[in-house]
Amino acid sequence: MYRKFLSALIAAVALLTAATAGADTTLLNVSYDPTRELYQEFNAAFAKHWKAKSGETVTIKQSHGGSGKQARAVIDGLEADVVTLALAYDIDAIADKARLLPADWQMRLPHNASPYTSTIVFLVRKGNPKGIKDWGDLVKPGIGVITPNPKTSGGARWNYLAAWAYALKQPGGNEVKAKEFVAKLYANVPVLDSGARGSTVTFVERGIGDVLLAWENEAYLAVKELGPDKVEIVTPSLSILAEPPVSVVDKVVDKRGTRKLAQAYLDYLYTPEGQEIAGKNYYRPIDKAIAAKFAKQLAGIKLITIDEVFGGWQKAQKTHFEDGGSFDQIYHR
Amino acid sequence: MGWPAFWEAVTAPRVVASLRLTFGASLIAASINAVFGLLVAWVLVRYDFFGKKLVDALVDLPFALPTAVAGIALTALYAGNGLIGGLLEPYGIKVAFTPVGITVALTFIGLPFVVRTVQPVLEDLELELEEAAACLGASRLQTFQRVILPAIGPALLTGFALALARAIGEYGSVVFIAGNMPMISEIAPLLIITKLEQYDYAGATAIAVVMLIISFVLLFAINALQWWSRRRSGKGD
Numbered sequence: 104m105y106r107k108f109l110s111a112l113i114a115a116v117a118l119l120t121a122a123t124a125g126a127d128t129t130l131l132n133v134s135y136d137p138t139r140e141l142y143q144e145f146n147a148a149f150a151k152h153w154k155a156k157s158g159e160t161v162t163i164k165q166s167h168g169g170s171g172k173q174a175r176a177v178i179d180g181l182e183a184d185v186v187t188l189a190l191a192y193d194i195d196a197i198a199d200k201a202r203l204l205p206a207d208w209q210m211r212l213p214h215n216a217s218p219y220t221s222t223i224v225f226l227v228r229k230g231n232p233k234g235i236k237d238w239g240d241l242v243k244p245g246i247g248v249i250t251p252n253p254k255t256s257g258g259a260r261w262n263y264l265a266a267w268a269y270a271l272k273q274p275g276g277n278e279v280k281a282k283e284f285v286a287k288l289y290a291n292v293p294v295l296d297s298g299a300r301g302s303t304v305t306f307v308e309r310g311i312g313d314v315l316l317a318w319e320n321e322a323y324l325a326v327k328e329l330g331p332d333k334v335e336i337v338t339p340s341l342s343i344l345a346e347p348p349v350s351v352v353d354k355v356v357d358k359r360g361t362r363k364l365a366q367a368y369l370d371y372l373y374t375p376e377g378q379e380i381a382g383k384n385y386y387r388p389i390d391k392a393i394a395a396k397f398a399k400q401l402a403g404i405k406l407i408t409i410d411e412v413f414g415g416w417q418k419a420q421k422t423h424f425e426d427g428g429s430f431d432q433i434y435h436r
Numbered sequence: 437m438g439w440p441a442f443w444e445a446v447t448a449p450r451v452v453a454s455l456r457l458t459f460g461a462s463l464i465a466a467s468i469n470a471v472f473g474l475l476v477a478w479v480l481v482r483y484d485f486f487g488k489k490l491v492d493a494l495v496d497l498p499f500a501l502p503t504a505v506a507g508i509a510l511t512a513l514y515a516g517n518g519l520i521g522g523l524l525e526p527y528g529i530k531v532a533f534t535p536v537g538i539t540v541a542l543t544f545i546g547l548p549f550v551v552r553t554v555q556p557v558l559e560d561l562e563l564e565l566e567e568a569a570a571c572l573g574a575s576r577l578q579t580f581q582r583v584i585l586p587a588i589g590p591a592l593l594t595g596f597a598l599a600l601a602r603a604i605g606e607y608g609s610v611v612f613i614a615g616n617m618p619m620i621s622e623i624a625p626l627l628i629i630t631k632l633e634q635y636d637y638a639g640a641t642a643i644a645v646v647m648l649i650i651s652f653v654l655l656f657a658i659n660a661l662q663w664w665s666r667r668r669s670g671k672g673d
Binding site for chain 1: 626
């Protein structure tokens with residue numbers, strides 16, 4: 104009796120594993136914090152597209168968190184088929200430390216492997232009581248600026264570099280003046296949260312500060328969630344072009360046999376359908392025709408790139424955010 | 437990582453400031469808990485009142501609550517627009533986003549350790565002993581000092597040590613209320629996370645090692661004190 108039960112159990116387990124192995128069309132997308140809504144919509148669309156194209160049912164799992172933390176999870180063994188992170192530096196780290204993908208991963212997809220872009224804008228309280236128009240207003244005495252800690256938050260690094268670039272591009276601007284400007288700006292920061300969502304909560308729920316430096320898509324989401332009677336968006340004269348890149352993780356997809364699917368998943372981001380979803384979620388589509396559709400919500404803004412002003416992420420990270428970098432210096436004077 | 441690099445990593449001003457803050461705030465929080473935890477345990481053991489069972493259960497709340505939830509709730513309460521923070525704001529007292537806020541969070545999570553270690557000992561403490569002391573002419577203070585304290589001392593020290601150890605390693609509840617300003621309100625565990633975020637595993641380990649050593653020395657000292665106090669009260673083993 105007991106033996107019979109045991110063999111039945113073994114048979115059931117074997118059947119179950121066989122079933123899951125047969126339908127092994129799951130994909131794990133390891134992403135960063137504010138893409139939750141974007142990928143929820145995109146995954147559903149891609150599953151439908153893939154079913155129509157190949158007849159296979161695909162289940163896409165998502166994982167979200169701080170960009171650096173997510174990269175570390177992949178390095179430490181989280182089996183991500185694709186990574187869609189906040190900055191190239193974090194995917195570089197996966198290539199560099201765990202050798203899960205080749206060093207030239209960013210050349211494999213168009214547009215620096217970034218199917219959508221974003222930028223940094225200001226979120227201020229309704230009616231903009233402190234009259235904040237541009238970066239220059241942030242260093243005035245009595246202005247509270249909310250931004251996360253660039254050491255722990257990818258978004259905060261974009262904020263920091265955008266402020267630096269603004270000062271650099273002013274008439275007579277140079278590295279010394281830029282550092283002074285950023286130091287003055289951070290003297291106005293009362294709280295350094297560890298992540299972008301934390302800063303949004305500090306600004307919105309705790310009522311601290313006059314202006315929040317935020318991802319454009321986070322800012323629009325905040326306005327949508329809270330209503331335009333609480334906060335409004337201010338677009339500065341200049342900001343930074345944030346390119347959140349995507350990549351297949353080669354070693355993982357080869358091991359799991361999901362390369363074709365993973366590649367199709369990323370390619371679909373570049374199709375008009377994928378671009379449309381990015382635009383709907385307040386990202387800037389790279390497809391010009393689709394971008395034109397969203398031109399009204401995504402204001403024209405002069406965007407500088409990290410490559411032209413800072414010489415790429417590796418260099419920017421080293422100069423500004425490593426221990427002893429410019430961010431440490433402005434706190435250690 | 438060689439010795440010079442290790443030394444440089446752990447003596448950076450930011451690291452030193454964070455270690456001072458972590459151990460300072462933890463010691464203060466554990467001391468507050470030793471006093472008020474004893475009071476709570478005393479009231480729960482010696483008095484009967486309406487809702488006592490509920491209060492007794494509430495003591496365990498910091499154990500059960502996820503630390504992030506505790507941190508966010510405390511921040512909401514103590515921020516300038518919060519229930520308690522709003523009352524303190526007019527007097528210029530800021531709790532959230534200052535080292536005071538960190539101490540508040542550490543006190544919150546440490547309280548049950550003291551209460552739960554002292555409570556059973558107090559329950560076993562015979563009232564007759566105190567009555568005998570009173571009969572022999574001891575004042576209430578003398579009774580407390582000479583009769584009650586030696587009996588509950590070891591348990592109280594254990595509770596203090598547990599609360600301290602928990603506070604030193606605490607991360608989740610503190611990061612929300614701390615404000616995380618370099619040199620002012622950055623706790624050492626946050627710096628470890630920061631280092632990890634930069635893929636500086638060696639630097640993170642260096643800070644962790646220093647924390648481990650200081651914690652070990654502290655706990656060793658507390659245990660030595662306990663051993664000494666037990667010997668002095670004639671119950672040495």
